[in-house]
Amino acid sequence: MSQTTAIRGPFLTFRADPFETDPMEAILHESDGLILIREGRIVTAGSWDDLHHQVPSSTAVTHYPDKLISAGMVDTHVHYPQLPIIASYGEQLLEWLEQYVFPAEARFGDLTYARAVARTFLKELLRVGTTTAAVYCTVHPQSVEAFFEESERLNTCMIAGKVLMDRNAPDNLRDTAQSGYDQSAALIERWHGRGRQLYAVTPRFAPTSTPEQLDLAGALLASHDDLFMQTHLLENHSENAWVRELFPDRASYLDVYDKAGLLRPRSILAHAVHAQEADFQRCHDTGCTIAHCPGSNQFLGSGSFPLFRALDPKRRVRTGIGSDIGAGPALSLLQVLSDAYKVAQGLGTKLHPAQGLWLATAGGAQALGLQDRIGTIAPGFHADLCVFDPAATPLGKIRNQTAESLSDVLFALTMLGDDRSIAATYVAGQRLHTRD
Ligand code: GUN
Numbered sequence: 032m033s034q035t036t037a038i039r040g041p042f043l044t045f046r047a048d049p050f051e052t053d054p055m056e057a058i059l060h061e062s063d064g065l066i067l068i069r070e071g072r073i074v075t076a077g078s079w080d081d082l083h084h085q086v087p088s089s090t091a092v093t094h095y096p097d098k099l100i101s102a103g104m105v106d107t108h109v110h111y112p113q114l115p116i117i118a119s120y121g122e123q124l125l126e127w128l129e130q131y132v133f134p135a136e137a138r139f140g141d142l143t144y145a146r147a148v149a150r151t152f153l154k155e156l157l158r159v160g161t162t163t164a165a166v167y168c169t170v171h172p173q174s175v176e177a178f179f180e181e182s183e184r185l186n187t188c189m190i191a192g193k194v195l196m197d198r199n200a201p202d203n204l205r206d207t208a209q210s211g212y213d214q215s216a217a218l219i220e221r222w223h224g225r226g227r228q229l230y231a232v233t234p235r236f237a238p239t240s241t242p243e244q245l246d247l248a249g250a251l252l253a254s255h256d257d258l259f260m261q262t263h264l265l266e267n268h269s270e271n272a273w274v275r276e277l278f279p280d281r282a283s284y285l286d287v288y289d290k291a292g293l294l295r296p297r298s299i300l301a302h303a304v305h306a307q308e309a310d311f312q313r314c315h316d317t318g319c320t321i322a323h324c325p326g327s328n329q330f331l332g333s334g335s336f337p338l339f340r341a342l343d344p345k346r347r348v349r350t351g352i353g354s355d356i357g358a359g360p361a362l363s364l365l366q367v368l369s370d371a372y373k374v375a376q377g378l379g380t381k382l383h384p385a386q387g388l389w390l391a392t393a394g395g396a397q398a399l400g401l402q403d404r405i406g407t408i409a410p411g412f413h414a415d416l417c418v419f420d421p422a423a424t425p426l427g428k429i430r431n432q433t434a435e436s437l438s439d440v441l442f443a444l445t446m447l448g449d450d451r452s453i454a455a456t457y458v459a460g461q462r463l464h465t466r467d
């Protein structure tokens with residue numbers, strides 16, 4: 032019989048969507064729970080009292096009595112090659128790309144370097160409790176190879192792709208419409224659906240692709256109906272004006288992607304800070320996803336994404352949250368949730384902690400079309416878990432002692448939490464990070 036892993040402790044997961052119901056009613060909270068795992072998947076999850084007789088006598092139980100176990104978190108937008116230039120001073124988007132990002136990305140033609148950064152990046156992701164992410168590599172196919180190799184070694188479920196960029200970028204970072212297509216097709220063939228690895232066709236953003244390249248990206252998507260697509264949209268005013276100049280015959284920035292056949296479920300548009308009603312409607316109609324990146328938007332001075340407008344029940348847009356490293360200054364989605372709360376407050380709206388945690392787990396999985404396998408603690412789901420420690424720091428401890436309810440504990444966790452709040456992270460049932 033295959034080996035069983037048994038984890039005991041308080042756990043929480045979502046049984047409903049907290050944007051559609053009372054947020055705390057959406058949570059299933061087991062104050063003394065048991066999660067049994069076999070072959071990387073959850074086979075049973077429920078109360079210890081009801082289920083402990085199912086633990087095989089040969090199985091040791093790992094107990095987290097004063098922690099809070101959750102599904103691993105899902106980052107819907109992040110650039111691994113930008114890890115080394117995180118927290119670079121002073122610029123807004125276009126100048127920041129020129130000054131910091133392009134020189135950093137130029138180094139990824141070197142496979143050895145790419146492997147080293149991919150390894151550090153994935154280790155950091157697990158340290159902050161993130162078990163799945165939609166990740167940009169660079170224009171170099173080696174950068175994708177390095178990333179998937181490392182993710183495969185860890186058995187993490189990752190979505191990644193080679194950046195397509197055939198204009199308005201330095202010589203050493205440009206492909207051509209045809210070479211970008213050919214290299215992407217070869218990487219799709221090699222990696223999409225291999226183990227837990229998934230491919231995203233990745234045109235960086237409209238200004239760095241010719242219409243021919245965008246059309247070929249659309250052709251790649253048309254070749255497999257479960258491929259992902261990721262790009263940037265409506266992040267910054269200068270960028271938006273540039274897109275209007277470059278594509279004068281398109282009705283809007285979003286229309287550039289739409290006409291190329293890039294909008295459909297599993298297409299992830301990062302930022303959309305300056306989206307208008309027509310954009311949200313079109314995202315809703317096509318089923319694509321917006322990655323809300325509040326830390327990055329504040330860091331680059333891009334503006335405030337109106338999360339609750341995107342989620343308007345009349346034409347709700349699938350939405351996840353993203354750290355957007357290196358424009359985002361924190362990889363921890365707890366820190367991103369703290370930013371999301373403050374941005375929502377600034378717009379006169381309230382992001383409930385259950386809604387925030389849903390966006391970071393089950394909602395993120397749904398935004399990526401992976402809700403059948405990750406983001407929830409229930410039988411059949413992959414055992415990707417993170418173990419929160421709400422009292423990880425002296426401040427967390429004091430605040431936790433005064434917490435009056437689970438909702439209060441969760442709110443303080445999302446406001447004060449960071450890498451220290453992650454006691455352990457499991458990937459397909461294997462503990463790959465332990466804080467202490
Ligand atoms: N727009 C185009 N490329 C990028 C990038 O690397 N980061 C961010 N934040 N926006 C972009």
Ligand code: ZN
Binds near residue numbers: 108109110263355
């Ligand atoms: Zn980005």
